[in-house]
Amino acid sequence: MTTEPSTYHRRMAEQKRAAIIEAATRLFLRSGYGGASLAKIAAEADVSKATLFKQFPTKAALFDAIVTEYWKMEDEQKLMPAVGDLRGGLTTIGGRYVALLTRPGMADLFRIVIAEASRFPELGRTQFELGKMPFFDSVCRYLRAEAAAGTVQLDDPELAATQFLGMISDYVFWPRMLLVNWAPGKAAMARVVEEAARTLQARYAVGPHGGH
Structure with missing residues (x-):
């Protein structure tokens, strides 16, 4: 007799986990991180407290899971582009x-961190270390x-990466923190990446094609 969980039970566990994460995000936004207890999150997700505590024994563990989930990439997205075509790779x-x-939900996640960072600085640290x-x-x-490979000449890759990602996020994302209806189209976002x-x-x- 096998002790491995069945496909059905694994699927149910995954569905409950997703429901908990979605409910926690909603409750954090509505009540703040400090005002959202695990008991309230369990009720919001329509799961038992035992089910929630089994997956997330603390609120910090739940927030870690939220950040990890929102920033998660598929395996093919993790592959490094082929070296030799800087513009294409970037x-x-x-x-x-x-x-x-x-x-x-990504903008909502950032709003939680921004709203609660002064009282719970660990939220910003989690967002930075596990997310970005x-x-x-x-x-x-x-x-x-x-x-x-000799295709670029740079002494500070961290600075170059900051410049590149900043040019993108300053148009695609950060205006949404103040302008709730900010939603540039796909063509506009693709142009920002290209530039x-x-x-x-x-x-x-x-x-x-380069400056060196």
């Missing part, structure tokens, strides 16, 4: 960044690979 990475930033930092690191790895890639190419690339 365009691919920039498209992935746009997909993350425009994911449903892994993606930022992947951009830095790509730029280092291009530098090692950001061109800018880094002009600044750092070695050869006829």
Whole structure:
């Protein structure tokens, strides 16, 4: 007799986990991180407190899971672009960044962090370390690979990655923190990514299309 959970039970556990994360996000927005207890979240998600505590024994663990879920990429999205085409590689990475930033609920997640950061600074740290930092690191790895191949000349990959991602997020995402109806179209966002890639190419690339 096997002790492995059945496909049905795994699917049910995944559905309950998703319901808990969605309910927690709604309650954090409505009541604030401090005002949302695990008991209230269980009621909002329509699961028992035992079910919630089994998956998330603390509110901090639940928030960690929320951040991880929102920033999660599929396996193919984690693959580093081929080295040798800086503009094409950055365009691919920039498209992935746009997909993350425009994911449903991402703006809500940032609003929770911004609203509660003064009382719960660990929320900002979690958002940075579990959310943005892994993606930022992947951009830095790509730029280092291009530098090692001799296609770019840059001394500070972290600065270049900050410049690139900042050009994208300043148009695609941050206006949404103040303008709730900010929703640029796909063509406009693609153009921003393309221009950001061109800018880094002009600044750092070695050869006829670069500044070196």
